[in-house]
Amino acid sequence: MVASALIAGCGGGGGGGGGGFAALGATATGTGTGTGTATGTSTAPATQSSATTPVPNEVIDSSGAIAADAYKATAAAFAKDAGIAYRYGNPAAVDNTGIPTLFQRADQTMSAYHAGTWQVGGPLLADAGLYSTNQAHIGFVPDNISVRMGVGDLQISAVDHNTFAQAPQLPWQEAAAWDGSAGRTNYNVSTYKTAGLTNGEPVAVARCGGRTGFCAESVVAFQNGLIGTAGTNTANNRSSVKLPANKVPTGIAMTNNSEYALVTVWDTTALKGQVAVISLAGLCNNCNPYDSAKNGSYDAWYDWWHEWMGVYPGLPNMGNIAFMKVLGYVDLPGMNAPTEIAVTTGFDQFGTSLPEKNGEFMGQTYSPLTDAAKRASFTGSGSNANRYAKAGVAVVISKSEKKAAFIDLKPLFTYVNSVYFGTGPTEFTNLGQADNQWPYTFANKPQQTPTVISTVALDDRPTAVRTTLFGSVHRAWIATESGSLRIYGLGNVPTGTVAADVAEKGRVAIGKNPTSLAISKIDPENTSIEPLNQQVLVASRGDRKIQWVRFASDGNSGSVVRNLQDSRIVDPIAVEDADNFASNNMVLSIADYAGKKVSNYRYGSVIFANRGGSWSCQPPGGCAVQPTNGVNIEFGGSFAMEGKPFQIRTANVP
Numbered sequence: 001m002v003a004s005a006l007i008a009g010c011g012g013g014g015g016g017g018g019g020g021f022a023a024l025g026a027t028a029t030g031t032g033t034g035t036g037t038a039t040g041t042s043t044a045p046a047t048q049s050s051a052t053t054p055v056p057n058e059v060i061d062s063s064g065a066i067a068a069d070a071y072k073a074t075a076a077a078f079a080k081d082a083g084i085a086y087r088y089g090n091p092a093a094v095d096n097t098g099i100p101t102l103f104q105r106a107d108q109t110m111s112a113y114h115a116g117t118w119q120v121g122g123p124l125l126a127d128a129g130l131y132s133t134n135q136a137h138i139g140f141v142p143d144n145i146s147v148r149m150g151v152g153d154l155q156i157s158a159v160d161h162n163t164f165a166q167a168p169q170l171p172w173q174e175a176a177a178w179d180g181s182a183g184r185t186n187y188n189v190s191t192y193k194t195a196g197l198t199n200g201e202p203v204a205v206a207r208c209g210g211r212t213g214f215c216a217e218s219v220v221a222f223q224n225g226l227i228g229t230a231g232t233n234t235a236n237n238r239s240s241v242k243l244p245a246n247k248v249p250t251g252i253a254m255t256n257n258s259e260y261a262l263v264t265v266w267d268t269t270a271l272k273g274q275v276a277v278i279s280l281a282g283l284c285n286n287c288n289p290y291d292s293a294k295n296g297s298y299d300a301w302y303d304w305w306h307e308w309m310g311v312y313p314g315l316p317n318m319g320n321i322a323f324m325k326v327l328g329y330v331d332l333p334g335m336n337a338p339t340e341i342a343v344t345t346g347f348d349q350f351g352t353s354l355p356e357k358n359g360e361f362m363g364q365t366y367s368p369l370t371d372a373a374k375r376a377s378f379t380g381s382g383s384n385a386n387r388y389a390k391a392g393v394a395v396v397i398s399k400s401e402k403k404a405a406f407i408d409l410k411p412l413f414t415y416v417n418s419v420y421f422g423t424g425p426t427e428f429t430n431l432g433q434a435d436n437q438w439p440y441t442f443a444n445k446p447q448q449t450p451t452v453i454s455t456v457a458l459d460d461r462p463t464a465v466r467t468t469l470f471g472s473v474h475r476a477w478i479a480t481e482s483g484s485l486r487i488y489g490l491g492n493v494p495t496g497t498v499a500a501d502v503a504e505k506g507r508v509a510i511g512k513n514p515t516s517l518a519i520s521k522i523d524p525e526n527t528s529i530e531p532l533n534q535q536v537l538v539a540s541r542g543d544r545k546i547q548w549v550r551f552a553s554d555g556n557s558g559s560v561v562r563n564l565q566d567s568r569i570v571d572p573i574a575v576e577d578a579d580n581f582a583s584n585n586m587v588l589s590i591a592d593y594a595g596k597k598v599s600n601y602r603y604g605s606v607i608f609a610n611r612g613g614s615w616s617c618q619p620p621g622g623c624a625v626q627p628t629n630g631v632n633i634e635f636g637g638s639f640a641m642e643g644k645p646f647q648i649r650t651a652n653v654p
Contacts, residue, residue: 059337059400066271066336075248075266079150079201079223081141084573084593084646087250087339087399088463088515089481091571091594092542099544101567102601103626104635107167110160116172118163119636120606120623121616125162130609132652133158134578135171136589137186137218137230138598139202139647148642149200151189151220151230154598156650157636159583162615164606164623166587167637168598173233184642186230188238189220197240198226205230206252206261207649208319209519210469210533211349212581213305215651216319219261219280221249227263227278229321232653235285237322243276247329253343255392256469257316257352258282260412262394264338265329273338274329275396275407277450279416279439281324282307282317282363289323290431306360309367311431313439314416316352316388318361319653325433327412328442330450332396332405339399344467345389345409346474346493352387362387370426378421389413393453393490393497395476397462404462404478404488406453410496415448454499460484464538466517471533473555475505479514479538485549487556505556508549511540516574518588520548535561537588539575546575546590546601562603564588564633570595574645579652583608584622587636591645598645600636 059071077083107117111124134156142148153174158165174187192198201223208215216235221227225247228240243249243265251264263276283289284304286297289311294300301309307318313325332338353359362384366374378384392409416439419427428438435444442449460480467476467490474490474497485508491501516539522532531550538547545565551558571594578587586604607622608615617623625634 064401068271071266071271071337072268075250075268078203078248078250079141081644083203084141084644088541088573088646089513092513092544094544094570096567099565099567100628100631102628102631102633102635104637105166105626107637108163110163110172113161114172116155116158116165116169117167118158118160118165119167120164121608122163125614128161129159129611129615130582131158131160132581132583133160133171134585134587134650134652135232136168136576136598136648136650137205137207137220138591138641138645139205139220140591140641140643140645142200142643144642145200149185149189149193149198150202150643151186151200151205152184152641153186153232154639156578156589156600157585157587159585159608164583164585164617166585166600166602168589168600168639171233188229188231188236191238192226192228192240197228197242198222198224202647203249204252205647205649206254207651208254208256208258208349209521209651210256212579212652214257214319214349216282216653217321218649219252219254219321221252221263223248225249227252227261227324231320235320235653237283237285237287237320239321239324241278241324241326243326247274247276249276250338251340253341253394254280255343255409256345256347256389257349258319258321259314259316259345259389261324262341262343264341264396266337271336273332273335273398275332275338275341275394275450276329277327277412277442279313279325279327280317280321281311281313281315282320283311283322285320287322303364306357306362306364308363310369312369312420312428314412315420316349317363323431325439326441327439328449330407330452332455333452334455335396335398335401335403335405337398337400338396338405340462340465341394341396342465342467342476343392343394343409344469344474344490344493345392345413346468346470347389348470369420370429375421388417389494390417391494391496393467393493394450395465395467395478395488397465397478399461399463402458402461403455404458404465405455406476406497406502407450408453408497409450412448412450415445453497454502456488456502458486463513463515464517466519466536468533468555469519473553475551475555477517477536479510479517481513483510483512483514483540483542484508485510485514485538485558487551487558506558508558508560510538510547510549510560511545512542513540514538515541518575518577521577521579537575537577539572539590541571541573544569544572546572546588564601564603566601566635568599568635568638574647576648576650578650581652583617589648589650591648592638593644593646596641596644597638598641598648599638601633602636603633
């Protein structure tokens with residue numbers, strides 16, 4: 001199943017990026033073979049930068065109570081070296097004994113077409129083909145916070161003019177734009193500094209995921225409590241909210257279709273852990289959520305990838321977030337120091353696609369929702385009754401407390417959906433930040449507040465968490481410090497998870513200190529290559545390697561099916577798989593913290609969409625990986641960061 005009209009041409013396009021770049025006036029405050037040659041065959045060992053500053057990995061005392069001074073000091077340092085050490089430990093020693101230096105192709109320029117390089121395929125053709133790129137937002141600890149804010153942009157991969165670019169590089173659309181720093185500081189984020197909202201210091205970066213074309217923007221949590229969007233050249237709505245000063249963000253996740261952002265916080269006044277729930281709404285690019293007419297730098301509302309022609313927080317959208325509001329906080333009984341969060345609604349993003357419209361997103365067709373007939377189509381046996389999420393579950397871990405909490409989001413979805421699709425008044429037209437404006441806060445409508453299903457004690461420190469996105473089997477995966485991936489049942493997430501569903505199903509042995517879990521992102525027409533929703537990539541910081549863990553069909557067991565080690569990898573703190581759209585690329589990216597770089601590796605063939613003629617990398621074989629000593633993975637290249645990267649989120653976007 002492919003939503004062809006919806007995602008055709010995704011990837012940033014050849015233009016875009018112009019016009020209307022103005023931050024919102026106020027921030028809401030919330031209670032093949034290729035043509036290259038081998039250039040990477042040297043055996044010089046990787047080098048490691050200075051070690052991170054260790055922090056006592058305890059904010060609790062021997063009795064399990066919060067140690068107030070340590071708690072507050074650690075909360076204040078989450079975006080710095082010391083906070084990274086608390087969350088992810090310290091780098092492993094670099095020992096490349098027995099570790100290969102994988103093959104690397106030569107860089108070739110895009111010459112007259114635009115800036116940038118390519119490595120696979122060729123020769124360059126005048127026809128751009130089915131152009132697409134994967135774009136990434138990188139969270140990093142800057143070398144100089146006065147120069148870089150810690151959120152940057154990179155092009156991870158690109159199909160363009162009969163070539164494939166597998167080296168991370170600045171997006172060509174931004175490389176020479178604005179003040180010359182574009183890419184190194186995300187444009188949206190720079191506007192927050194100009195507006196005096198934050199100087200940077202990101203704590204966490206989140207993006208929805210699973211299907212190509214939906215996750216246009218990331219949402220970033222900053223040390224000072226600002227939560228704001230990071231965009232690309234063609235999807236750059238600026239929206240932000242500010243948490244109170246005593247609510248320090250520590251992790252962030254987004255629901256499947258960008259309905260909500262969930263932020264773990266440490267309350268440094270009450271010394272307790274919470275989850276902030278932030279309602280999100282997508283809109284056309286550079287459009288004002290409070291005014292549908294053209295107004296100054298804002299455009300009049302228009303059909304942007306068939307997005308809603310209205311502002312509907314809490315409903316599925318295309319991810320170009322124009323509105324945010326903090327609805328309230330969920331207490332975490334028995335958990336005071338949450339460190340990471342993952343979330344799923346169990347809902348497939350392609351479920352929002354209209355077959356009668358060649359797969360386009362439903363929003364524009366069914367706007368406005370003040371039309372009673374359109375609202376009715378989302379209820380009962382209506383044509384859209386199954387085109388939105390009705391429940392969800394979030395999983396929160398606490399490293400120091402060795403616990404995991406499971407949160408039921410069904411009360412939230414049930415209430416909000418009842419307002420949009422009920423027969424009562426269209427209250428959702430009263431948009432605003434007050435408690436009694438839409439979307440209502442928990443203080444105003446407490447019946448929508450998510451509840452904690454259960455809290456699980458673990459026998460080891462949890463270091464990373466991820467969930468399945470959709471499908472028939474719903475699981476949470478929790479990695480622990482000594483090298484274990486725990487599998488937890490979630491029941492049938494789309495209808496609601498209950499306490500009896502939350503049980504450990506199995507364990508998989510993985511590398512030491514696994515600091516990142518990434519969903520395997522596969523072309524939906526080629527799931528036989530790598531199984532969609534049945535595989536995660538693990539960054540083992542303690543063993544300096546990446547592992548692919550593939551799960552059985554029942555989701556209750558799994559095994560490591562592939563390992564990546566390369567002498568260039570210094571400190572793999574995070575990993576992310578790239579979207580495969582129209583053309584398979586099989587590229588992953590590593591945020592190398594102590595190595596101060598982002599590195600790409602390709603682990604399968606590049607297969608362009610079938611175009612025939614002089615096009616390279618054609619099906620079925622495409623352009624294969626060049627093995628090194630039997631290892632069927634090649635090095636795509638690295639991009640040197642102006643700081644230490646610790647999070648990376650990628651997507652193929654409009």
